[in-house]
Amino acid sequence: MSDLQTALAEAGVAAVVDGDILAAHSVDHARLVAPGKAAALVRARSTEEVSAVLRVAGERGAPVVPQGARTGLAGSATAVDGAILLDVSPMDSILSLDPVDRIAVCQPGVRNAEISRAAAEHGLRYAPDPGSWETSTIGGNIATAAGGMCCVKYGVTAEYVLGLEVVMASGEVMRCGRRTAKGVAGYDLVRLFCGSEGTLGVITEATVKLSPIPADRLSLAAVFDTTAAAGRAVTAIMASGAQPSLLELIDGVHLRALEDMRPMGLPTDAAALLLVAADTDPAAELIAIERLCESSGASEVFRATDATEADALLESRRAAYHAMERLGTVLVDDVAVPRSRLAEALDGVAAAAERHGVVIGVIAHAGDGNLHPNIVVHPEDEASVAAGRAAFDEILEMTLAMGGTITGEHGVGMLKRDWLAREVDPVNLAVQRRVKEALDPLGILNPGKVLAG
């Protein structure tokens, strides 16, 4: 038994120290973020166990890396040297679900989609829908403030979290937030923990807001020969007061990759395809949106005539990332620009791809100005990796110059911690550091994530 394992055992917590298991648990989905060498893995089954781990870690000054399904894309769940990997995914029960108060109380390991499945019988759902919703956990969703396609109309994860139980660095257990629809008693600690990526505390329970499942939903797809025209359409739609429930963009690189993977008649010559859904008064909304697409220069617009057709359209969007993975290792970027500058951002990404000789496809939550440039690299070829990284950096630089942010929904993690200092001013960074030091004075909670060490 390792010394650490013994200390954990004495605190009543079983730890795994097998090298292969640790290695397997040391990464999330952030490709190219190199993990450190973890010391132990604890699969926590209760708040008490999480608390015990943090007390032991505090005594020994050992770093703790909280983990869920490790589907994150920024390396916030990646191991650091000497870390205790604290996997809370075994805490996976929905503790209660109240259709009148429209809340669900969940342990952190509950999968996102499970909440909506449990709520469906009451006509309710948990709205935030990150791409990983079938596999990612609510604890991880909250810790990374994960986004999704629903955001353009229904908002982001932080808006759906009412209350949290958090184990602090000291091992003390704190409850914050509420079960009521509204509440403003004291500082908004719930929101402070949303997106803090396990650097301020470990989420062990979440009270989330449920909302009605939209009654109806229709989709259309619009084909554009230029990014400028696609950008104009997004601008026109959002400026019209329309409220699409989904407004996604698939660029030509992805369209060709998708069609290569599985021919389904996608317009491979197009610069971009916009997918739009509406769910309030969908027929009328989509007619208005269709007109805006046409007047913005769409070469073709297809309206899904039923739910099956609409689902098929969305399938291609969901498969876009996998289609790119067939070309190599995909370095997923995540930037957001003011939505009025979407076309400009698309062109900037294309220019970066050309300049560095790498393939970059973009899928975007276009209505939010949130782009995912998917950069294809070949890890066995150093030059390809270097070119990919150079393009990655250039895209971040371009985004900041456009008044955008280095991360729209994936988080900072290890991947972008050095970029954070370029986005925010020095006073902001100092305030963030003071908050971190106030809540984690020993610096044991996920060190090196969000803020550089």
Next chain:
Amino acid sequence: MSDLQTALAEAGVAAVVDGDILAAHSVDHARLVAPGKAAALVRARSTEEVSAVLRVAGERGAPVVPQGARTGLAGSATAVDGAILLDVSPMDSILSLDPVDRIAVCQPGVRNAEISRAAAEHGLRYAPDPGSWETSTIGGNIATAAGGMCCVKYGVTAEYVLGLEVVMASGEVMRCGRRTAKGVAGYDLVRLFCGSEGTLGVITEATVKLSPIPADRLSLAAVFDTTAAAGRAVTAIMASGAQPSLLELIDGVHLRALEDMRPMGLPTDAAALLLVAADTDPAAELIAIERLCESSGASEVFRATDATEADALLESRRAAYHAMERLGTVLVDDVAVPRSRLAEALDGVAAAAERHGVVIGVIAHAGDGNLHPNIVVHPEDEASVAAGRAAFDEILEMTLAMGGTITGEHGVGMLKRDWLAREVDPVNLAVQRRVKEALDPLGILNPGKVLAG
């Protein structure tokens, strides 16, 4: 010139020290919160002036009380002894408004309703609508995380603030948040400042989210002979998946006070009136809601047939507080309970009124379980004030026992700072204190508000 006034003048800031003016600026709308004796009033015209005031205050250890329109109801803008009252209401320009990006950048002194008026020509509005929207400022709205009637469908202030410029206790200027629709770079400082009531920094600019003005809107009023039936109706409506854009309750005490003030045929024998509006597919939505009111035991349901009639219904809701003011000084309470317990809360308030021999009427954002018990006292009669306070405390106690919160939307201020420690656990309170100390180590920012000194 006072010593402080000289120091401020040397920093380039004009201060007023006239006793009468200071006294007039030393209170907000929290009746019965006794102000301290302020030392100076600065009407700031720029971020630089705010910064200068904080530097002078820091050097002298003088408390600073940030103020806007002072329409708050919890005493967060109330003077403390020796304070510099820092009025930012002269900073009242809308700096930019972008209909495509759907954002407005405002100085803190811009009145809430002005933003919606400026956005209206683009079919947009600033959704949060506190009762004071014509007079209260966006800076104060954000600092107190003010609510309103829209919340039941459209959410709270914190969900509409994208970015802030804040002057920190040190006088340093920080920008946080973003102009993009989404963004998760670093800790969510924007949300930390929302509702922090000027205790962590002074808001000098806000970037807020605009949203489409709902196309159509219809209302109904339902009369209930018992609070239990009204509570059942609210429960039934919210459990049905309906999304009313407004779901307000006026109790019998208010109905009678309103009818006394201006006869308009309100049902003065009723226990409660529910006002409901819908704006998605309003005709269909209201038919469904009408049926739910009837099956829950409404004695009558009136449907407004046009916008004028709907507005008239809402007028009575807006006038409710003024009608109560004719009976004496109104001590406004603000509690939120899980919405399933609304009827129980109404009965608890009525019992408290009877037990303490005071008049208490309740208006409620019923769909959110957010109640405003309006307690009538007569300041010249000590016994009446004591009875009012006792009822006030009893209502807070009841709320906490029901799993509710001591403040749904008005904030903690001086009024409820001792109650905060009863709502949250000791670890939570310690975390709040650590955040406060980290950002305001000298304790000069609005001391004694939110957290007890």
